[in-house]
Amino acid sequence: MKTLTFLPRAAALAAVLITTPLSAAIYQEAFDVPGAPPDEWVIGGNFLETEGTVAVETMGGVTGLLQRRGVWNGTAYVGNARGNSWLYYTGDFGDGEVTGGQLSDFRASVLFRMGSSNAPQNGLMVRSLLPTSANVVDGYFVSFSRSGSISIYKSTTRTEPGTQLATSTLTSALASGGDYRLEVEAIGSTLKGAVYGWDDDANDYSLLLGSVTYDSVAEAYGSGVIGLRTNHDGPGQYILWRDLTITTIPEPSAAAILLPVGLAFLLRRKLKR
Numbered sequence: 001m002k003t004l005t006f007l008p009r010a011a012a013l014a015a016v017l018i019t020t021p022l023s024a025a026i027y028q029e030a031f032d033v034p035g036a037p038p039d040e041w042v043i044g045g046n047f048l049e050t051e052g053t054v055a056v057e058t059m060g061g062v063t064g065l066l067q068r069r070g071v072w073n074g075t076a077y078v079g080n081a082r083g084n085s086w087l088y089y090t091g092d093f094g095d096g097e098v099t100g101g102q103l104s105d106f107r108a109s110v111l112f113r114m115g116s117s118n119a120p121q122n123g124l125m126v127r128s129l130l131p132t133s134a135n136v137v138d139g140y141f142v143s144f145s146r147s148g149s150i151s152i153y154k155s156t157t158r159t160e161p162g163t164q165l166a167t168s169t170l171t172s173a174l175a176s177g178g179d180y181r182l183e184v185e186a187i188g189s190t191l192k193g194a195v196y197g198w199d200d201d202a203n204d205y206s207l208l209l210g211s212v213t214y215d216s217v218a219e220a221y222g223s224g225v226i227g228l229r230t231n232h233d234g235p236g237q238y239i240l241w242r243d244l245t246i247t248t249i250p251e252p253s254a255a256a257i258l259l260p261v262g263l264a265f266l267l268r269r270k271l272k273r
Contacts, residue, residue: 023094023095023097023250024247024248024249024250025093025094025095025097025098025247025248026093026094026245026246026247026248027089027091027093027094027098027244027245027246027247028243028244028245028246029041029244030242030243030244031056031063031064031065031241031242031243031244032056032063032064032242033056034055034056034057034058034063035055035056036055036056037054037055037056037065037087038056039091040089040090040091040101041087041088041089041090041091042087042088042089042090043085043086043087044085044086044087044088044131044137044227045084045085045086045137045229051069051070051071051079051080052067052068052069052070052071052079052085052232053066053067053068053238054066054067054085054087057240059113059238059240060113060177062113062179062240062242063242064111064112064113064240064241064242065087065228065240065241065242066238066239066240067085067087067228067230067232067238067239067240067241068115068232068236068237068238068239069085069232069234069235069236069237069238070234070235070236070237071235076235076236077235077236078235079235080235084121084229084230084231085229085230085231085232086125086131086137086227086228086229086230087227087228087229088101088125088128088131088225088226088227088228089101089225089226089227089246090130090225093246094248097248097250098248100225101225101226102223102224102225103127103186103223103224103225103226103246103248104127104186104222104223104248105186105187105188105248105249105250105251106185106186106226106246106247106248106249107183107184107185107186107246107247107249108124108126108183108184108185108226108244108245108246108247109181109182109183109184109243109244109245110124110181110182110228110241110242110243110244110245111179111180111181111182111205111241111242111243112179112180112181112182112239112240112241112242113177113178113179113239113240113242114146114174114175114176114177114178114179114180114239115176115177115237115238115239115240116146116176116234116236116237116238121141121143121229121230121231121232122143122144122145122146122229122230122231122239123141123142123143123144123182123193123229123230124141124142124182124184124193124226124227124228124229125137125139125140125141125225125226125227125228125229126139126140126141126142126184126186126191126224126226127139127140127186127217127221127222127223127224127225127226128140128141128221128224128225128226128227129221129224129225130224130225137155137227137229138155139154139155139221139224139225140152140153140154140155140191140214140217140221141153141154141155141162141229142182142184142191142193142212143229144170144174144182144193144195145174146173146174146176147173147174148169148170148171148172148173148174148210149167149168149169149170149210150167150168150170150193150194150195150210150211150212151164151165151166151167151168151212152164152165152166152167152191152193152212152213152214153165165214165216166212166213166214167212168210168211168212169210170195170209170210171209171210172197172209174195178197179198179205180195180196180197180198180205180209181195181196181197181205182194182195182196183195183196186217187249188217189215189216189217189219190213190214190215190217191213191214191217192211192212192213192214193211193212193213194208194209194210194211194212195208195209195210195211196208196209197209226246228241
């Protein structure tokens with residue numbers, strides 16, 4: 001009978017501990033106010049005023065963060081053949097969970113309109129170290145190409161893709177001017193990425209086109225900044241980003257970790273009586 005009277009208490013205690021919510025911080029940026037990038041977003045790379053555009057603009061009725069190579073001369077876009085650009089977040093959000101843009105375990109999702117770029121360097125910087133100069137970025141990068149692939153790179157320079165760690169072929173190429181969703185997840189040493197297209201039945205960007213996983217992220221990159229990155233290979237090429245959401249993934253609470261041990265201890269004490 002003692003056991004019978006004890007178990008409801010244990011169950012009640014378990015319910016309290018298990019249902020204690022773990023807080024996740026959420027950051028959202030629509031990139032819907034034309035002009036300079038939002039505060040706490042820093043421009044890097046060599047898309048300068050004389051070489052390209054990094055700004056919130058409206059194209060074809062859609063407003064987003066535009067990264068476009070080349071300058072319009074009244075007739076065509078002109079400029080150097082190649083150009084690298086990134087825009088990374090350095091702000092704070094949540095109740096102290098994220099400061100200076102430093103993210104550990106998180107998920108991120110962003111919509112993008114595919115421009116005419118054939119370069120493989122469109123995507124999200126993940127856990128990147130803060131750039132040491134305007135033209136150097138060091139970190140991981142989940143990228144996609146218009147020809148139809150998604151890959152994970154370890155990049156340390158502005159001009160080279162870096163080391164390809166994993167790659168996968170999409171079910172179809174990405175249409176120029178088409179809208180898609182990129183999603184990344186970083187948990188511990190595992191990094192994942194996926195590209196989604198529009199699903200008419202779900203009325204959402206939930207049609208999986210392809211995904212990629214890498215399981216050996218170096219310890220030195222356990223945290224870092226997130227950013228939008230591209231490496232176009234010709235004037236006029238662009239990509240348009242919008243509706244970015246970042247959600248932190250909190251570690252299990254101490255209560256949740258100690259629950260099995262605590263219950264076993266209490267049960268053992270009760271049974272000995």
